[in-house]
Amino acid sequence: MGLKPYHGPLPPVVVVDEAWVRVKGKDDWIYVALDPRTSRIIYLEPFFRRDEYTTDLFLEHLVEEYGEWPREAFTDGGSWYRAAFSF
Numbered sequence: 001m002g003l004k005p006y007h008g009p010l011p012p013v014v015v016v017d018e019a020w021v022r023v024k025g026k027d028d029w030i031y032v033a034l035d036p037r038t039s040r041i042i043y044l045e046p047f048f049r050r051d052e053y054t055t056d057l058f059l060e061h062l063v064e065e066y067g068e069w070p071r072e073a074f075t076d077g078g079s080w081y082r083a084a085f086s087f
Contacts, residue, residue: 001061002031002045010066011035011042015074016059016081018050031058036074042066055080 015034020027029050033043043062047054063069075081 001065002043002058004043004065006035006040006042010068010070011037012071013037013074014042014062014070014072017076018055018078020050029054031055033062033070033073050080052080 013036015036016031017034018029018031021030022028026048029047031045031047031054032041034040035042043065045058045061047058
């Protein structure tokens with residue numbers, strides 16, 4: 001599971017993105033969900049790769065933490081998001 005630095009209710013609109021980082025010589029990915037109104041990080045989680053599976057896992061963990069899906073979610077349109085949001 002990831003880190004939930006914000007302990008309020010899930011904002012109705014979130015922005016989801018990921019960033020590549022190098023930690024101790026290893027390539028990793030940090031997924032993050034932001035509240036676009038406040039720029040507050042509402043959830044983040046590290047993964048060893050970026051693909052449809054890890055994207056889906058990140059979103060599942062976000063929903064587990066808040067108990068609901070956001071009303072709207074914006075992404076950069078990467079192909080790894082399309083499968084995760086095809087519900």
